[in-house]
Amino acid sequence: MNSHDAGAQNAGRRHRVVIIGSGFGGLAAAQRLAKADVDVTLVAKTGHHLFQPLLYQVATGILSVGDIAPSTRLVLREHKNITVTLGEVDKIDVANRTVHAVAGHIDFDLPYDSLIVAAGANQSYFGNDHFERWAPGMKTIDDALELRGRILGSFELAEITEDEEARRQLLTFVVVGAGPTGVEMAGQIGELAHRTLKNSYRRIDPADARIILLDAAPAVLPPFGEKLGEAAKARLEQLGVEVHLNAMVTDVDSTGIEIKDADGTTRRIGAACKIWSAGVQASPLGTMLAEQTDAEVDRAGRVKVNKDLSVPGHPEIFVIGDMMSLDNLPGVSPVAIQGGKYVAKQIDRELAGKQSPTGRPPFKYFDKGSMATVSRYSAVVKIRGFEIHGFIAWVLWLVVHLAFLIGFRNRLATLFSWGMHILGDKRSHLSATSRFVYGRRAIDRVYGDSIASSLDDRSPGS
Structure with missing residues (x-):
């Protein structure tokens, strides 16, 4: 048990895990921690878990939105130790172990003992x-x-x-x-x-x-x-x-x-x-982490993580899915899912006293x-x-x-x-309606680019 965990116990509270992103990696980690002795907060800028591989079938009329985007809150509602929070994370304070997020006109902080960053990737236009x-x-x-x-x-x-x-x-x-x-x-x-x-x-x-x-x-x-x-x-x-x-x-x-x-x-x-x-570009949260730690990012903005998917120098912070760079692993859902389960298992085992952060086995991806x-x-x-x-x-x-x-x-x-x-x-x-086509442009005209981008849900997690 590290000193931070001891402090948490002395304060009469459980270990706090914050997960950023409700995609494949974030959801897998949350579900794996459902029976662990922790309090989990999953924060994401959308209220749904998106099955991205079938998104093109929504675009071409085969499937409906609801078929591939169930409510994250409903998916996790049976797990009493998990809190689902809507908000876009715009700041990670590594020194103080807090995550800052914004939802509409409300902003808030989420303190953490362990942090899992699974905020996914956006489309890349290669500088254009x-x-x-x-x-x-x-x-x-x-x-x-x-x-x-x-x-x-x-x-x-x-x-x-x-x-x-x-x-x-x-x-x-x-x-x-x-x-x-x-x-x-x-x-x-x-x-x-x-x-x-x-x-x-x-x-x-x-x-x-x-x-x-x-x-x-x-x-x-x-x-x-x-x-x-x-x-x-x-x-x-x-x-x-x-x-x-x-x-x-x-x-x-x-x-x-x-x-x-x-x-x-x-x-x-x-x-x-x-x-x-x-092409894809990882969430800017990766660069934010790199600026505060010893981590580096690659050209796509992915964080170069340790073999246990943690950020160099910070065993309490994990980066998974499309945001991580390790052994040339592809940005696909199986990598994110296996990474989420692996990280959750390490947190669970360490809290149970079965291993220390230095004793973590390396992440091994099984290519399906x-x-x-x-x-x-x-x-x-x-x-x-x-x-x-x-x-x-x-x-x-x-x-x-x-x-x-x-x-x-x-x-x-x-x-x-x-x-x-x-x-x-x-x-x-x-x-289809004209709002589907012109909605983004209308928001740009009325509110400006900065607010338009905050209203858009371009980063669904991984």
């Missing part, structure tokens, strides 16, 4: 943040709903315009980033255009839509290897998706996107709807593989050197993602929506 206005990313529910409105709105406006050039721009969709999210998004827009919306318009044929997936890298799905990347590329092209590789985005505006190819030439693609999925869906009946899966693609991979993808959803009701609703989509090509959630 002004691209976001015209090419939203897909990290939050707001992003998904905005993109749904932009995608559907493009078809609607194309139906009524008399200008042929404007119609071509409206029916051109550009997805930037050929990683899993970009591939999944491009595939679903292809299915929307060629299947779901077929015969739904009178003046346009949705199948005339031009769908472009582009990336500065030379391959699709680079982490999956050449074989699976080529399989995904071939399937996308069957859906009518144009794949442009070695193509770096140099500018984005309201009517299109400018690209620099590998040979140095530049070109412009006229497109009303642009979607960004090309990677997978991405390309379209209906087609996915790619890589598990410990074993590579498959096509229908069997797609079935595996369905099973795994269904299993990881939180709650029986969400699994059942998702299974029903998937059944409607698979068997009848029905999408029950194709509604």
